[in-house]
Amino acid sequence: MTPSYNFAFLDEDTKRMLRRALLKAVAIPGYQVPFGSREMPLPYGWGTGGIQVTAALLGPDDVLKVIDQGADDTTNAVNIRRFFARVAGVATTERTVEASLIQTRHRIPETPLREDQILVFQVPEPEPLRTLEPREAETRTLHALGDYGLMHVKLYEDIAQYGHIATSYDYPVLVDGRFLTSPSPIPKFDNPKLDRSPALMLFGAGREKRLYAIPPYTRVESLAFDDHPFEIQQWEHRCELCGSGESYLDEVVVDDRGGRMFVCSDTDYCGRRRTEAQA
Amino acid sequence: MSALLQVRGLSRHYGRRIGCEDVSFELHPGELLCIVGESGSGKSTLLNTVAAQLAPSAGSVRYRQRDGEWLELGQLSEADRRRLAREEWGFVTQNPRDGLRLNVSAGANVAERLMALGVRHYGQLRSIARGWLERVEIDPARIDDAPTGFSGGMQQRLQIARTLVTQPRLVFMDEPTAGLDVSVQARILDLLRRLVNELGLAAVMVTHDLAVARLLAARTMVMQHGRVVETGLTDQILDDPQHPYTQLLVSSVLTT
C-alpha cells in the first residue's frame, strides 16, 4: 500500500458522504440519490462512479474482484484492481466465490452470489428515461409520480421496428414495484439475476453524480408487454471451451481467416469449469 | 344539465402586464366553446390558465370529474393535475411539433397515452393506433413512419389522434389550424367537427378566426386586451355583434 494516500484513496469525509448516500439508496430501492462525485485519477467512462462506491465500502479485510464484460484480465479491470491493491492494500482475486466485493462493468457473474457479497456496478447513464426525455426536472417528476408509460413507448418502438423487443442490454427494470431503474449496460441475460438476489447491488454513476441500490432479496421486474413477454438471449451453441449451455456467450474471432467461436464471457466461471472437468 | 367547467373571475398577469383579466364562463358536457380575438388579446393565456398549465393570479377554475366530484384546480397537487391531464383531458397545440413526440413513430405517438393509462398489450395498441390513423385520414400503412416526414396538416391530424385516443372528456385546443394552408385548414376543421360530434366532446378552442368559430362552435367568447368583451351564441354574434370590437372583427371576416 502506498503510504501517501488515505486508505482506499478517498478522504474519510468523502467516504462518509458516500456511505450516507448509499444508506439512503438502500432505504429507497431503485431511487437515484445525488452525491458529490469527486475527481478521480481516471476519466469518466472508466468507472469513476463504481470506484468511488468501492472506495467507500472497502475495509482492510475485503477481497476485491473486478470484471469488465465478464473478464478479469481486460485493461479496465486490471487497472482498477491494481489501483485498489495500491491505495488500500486489499487482497484481490479473480474467483467469484472468494470475493467479498465485486466491481463490474457490463456483466453479473454466472456463479450465484451470496448474502456476504456486494456487487458494485459502473453506470454510464443512470436515467432509463433519458433518451426519451432529455429534461432532468421532467424525469424527476415522472419518477416521483411513478409515471412510466414513456418507457413502454421505447419498447413499443422496438417491436414496431424489429418485430420483437430488440433492447438487449441496459434493459429497463422496475425495482420493488416502484422505481424504474437502469440495470447499467448488462445484457438482459443478466436481468433475472437481479431479481431477489441475496447479494447487495450498488450502482455508481460518476459523471451524472448519482448512485442507487437494489438491496438483497428485492423484487426486480423487467418491463414487457403481455403479448411480448420478457425473454433472455439464447444461443444454439455451447461454450466451446467449457461446454456450458447456461452461460452468456461471446463470439470471438480466433484466426485471420474469419474463424469464430463461442465462449463464456465470464472467464472465471469458464476457467473453473474447465479445471473441474480435468480433475 | 350540470356544467363540466366553471371559471370565475380568472386573471393571469405577467408581472405588471395583463395576460387575461376577470374572465368567467361555464362549459357544459358536449359543448364546444370558441375564444376569438386578435393576436395578443389573451386567448392562449386564458386557455393555459383554465387548463391548469399556468397558475392564476386571481379567480378560480372548477372541474367536475368523471365520478361527478367537483375539483378546485388551484388546490390540486401536481400528481392530481397530471392524472387529470392524462385521464380526462386533452390538449392540442398550435404547432404540432410541440404536441408530438417527434423521435418516435406515428403509431407510438398515438399509443403513448394508452400506455400511460396502463394498456400493456402490443397487438391491441397497434390495432387502436391503426383505427385512429384511419379516423384522422392518415394511411394506416404509415403507422411506423416518423412524424418528421409528415406534412404540417398530417402532423396536426396525428396530434389530434394522439390526443383523442383515450376519449378525453374535455379538450383544449390552441389555434389548431393556424399556420396551415387554407385547404388543409378546411379539412382539419371538418375532421374536428365530425370527431367532436361522434365523441360528444366538450372543448375550448382558441382561434383568431371568426370563420372557424362559425364552423365549429355553438358559443363564442370575444376577447380584447385580456378581457371578454362579448359572449353568446356564435350565430348571434356574427349576425348582430354588439361590441364595437366584435363589429370590427365580423366586418373583417365578411369582407374577406
Ligand SMILES: Nc1ncnc2c1ncn2[C@@H]1O[C@H](COP(=O)(O)OP(=O)(O)O)[C@@H](O)[C@H]1O
Ligand atoms: N410568458 C409571457 N410573459 C410575459 N408576457 C406574456 C407572456 N405570454 C403572453 N404575454 C402577454 O400577455 C398578453 C396575452 O398574450 P397571449 O395570451 O399569448 O395572447 P393570444 O394568445 O391572444 O395571442 C400579451 O400582451 C402578451 O404579450
Ligand SMILES: [Mg+2]
Ligand atoms: Mg395565442
